[in-house]
Amino acid sequence: MRVPPTSAALAILLGCGAPSPTPASPTPVASVAAPAKSADATPPDAAPRDAKPPEVKSPDAKPPDAKPAEVETPPEVKPPEPDPAEPEAPALDIEYVPTPRNVVAKMLEVAAITKDDVVYDLGCGDGRLVIAAAKTYGARAVGFDLDPERVAEARANVEKAKVGHLVTILQKNIFDVDLTPATVVTLYLLPELNVRLVPQLEKLAPKARIISHDFDMTGYDPDDIWMIVAEHHRPPPKRRKHYVYLWTTPLVKLEP
Numbered sequence: 006m007r008v009p010p011t012s013a014a015l016a017i018l019l020g021c022g023a024p025s026p027t028p029a030s031p032t033p034v035a036s037v038a039a040p041a042k043s044a045d046a047t048p049p050d051a052a053p054r055d056a057k058p059p060e061v062k063s064p065d066a067k068p069p070d071a072k073p074a075e076v077e078t079p080p081e082v083k084p085p086e087p088d089p090a091e092p093e094a095p096a097l098d099i100e101y102v103p104t105p106r107n108v109v110a111k112m113l114e115v116a117a118i119t120k121d122d123v124v125y126d127l128g129c130g131d132g133r134l135v136i137a138a139a140k141t142y143g144a145r146a147v148g149f150d151l152d153p154e155r156v157a158e159a160r161a162n163v164e165k166a167k168v169g170h171l172v173t174i175l176q177k178n179i180f181d182v183d184l185t186p187a188t189v190v191t192l193y194l195l196p197e198l199n200v201r202l203v204p205q206l207e208k209l210a211p212k213a214r215i216i217s218h219d220f221d222m223t224g225y226d227p228d229d230i231w232m233i234v235a236e237h238h239r240p241p242p243k244r245r246k247h248y249v250y251l252w253t254t255p256l257v258k259l260e261p
């Protein structure tokens with residue numbers, strides 16, 4: 006009886022060789038060969054044959070389930086709320102007009118200022134009186150003004166004149182200032198403002214000098230009055246007479 010050929014015997018008979026032996030060591034998982042590719046295999050980075058051309062999205066394209074874009078209305082523009090911390094524009098009792106330089110010199114001269122004096126200018130404008138008192142006589146001086154613009158200007162002038170060690174500029178209402186440290190007070194205000202200052206001026210120590218440009222102090226007789234001709238501070242050039250009044254404390258009220 007014929008024994009059917011084994012598969013090995015058949016392979017020999019057909020000339021196909023023996024089956025390959027089992028590898029000696031296991032192939033690491035990572036190097037397991039990729040499944041065999043068919044002849045028409047797509048290169049790894051190529052798009053699949055039936056893929057549609059990629060959609061070119063604009064950078065701000067919304068995901069497909071995003072709601073339709075709403076048209077943005079510009080925000081309502083409101084005027085800024087006033088900052089309560091910011092001081093309001095001060096209500097000045099008199100606007101700024103500078104005393105001409107030669108009148109400044111006369112005011113300080115008639116006050117007979119020395120380096121021991123303390124000069125207060127009430128409404129100091131650009132600081133010219135207090136600066137001159139320090140520069141010419143070596144006196145200490147304080148300028149008061151309510152207008153922040155004048156205060157800044159006066160402080161800059163003090164720095165420029167290099168008298169910062171003698172002169173201080175303060176933003177203060179002149180009607181709130183304690184005048185008792187002053188030995189000389191200079192004024193270029195108005196007659197009614199000079200009179201309003203009397204309660205403060207009456208507190209000055211004896212022998213203090215009060216000097217006013219152009220305006221009297223109704224009810225109080227000055228020690229003396231001088232007249233000086235000076236150029237107007239603004240063009241066109243115009244000369245006029247200026248007056249300088251001097252009082253020495255204690256102030257004496259005239260009999261009605």
Ligand SMILES: C[S@@+](CC[C@H](N)C(=O)[O-])C[C@H]1O[C@@H](n2cnc3c(N)ncnc32)[C@H](O)[C@@H]1O
Binds near residue numbers: 098130131149
């Ligand atoms: C006519 S100017 C005199 C400036 C300076 N004394 C001079 O003779 O050149 C008056 C000044 O007073 C200031 N002023 C007005 N009212 C004031 C007040 N209540 N307190 C402080 N300063 C005031 C003004 O800003 C202005 O600079």
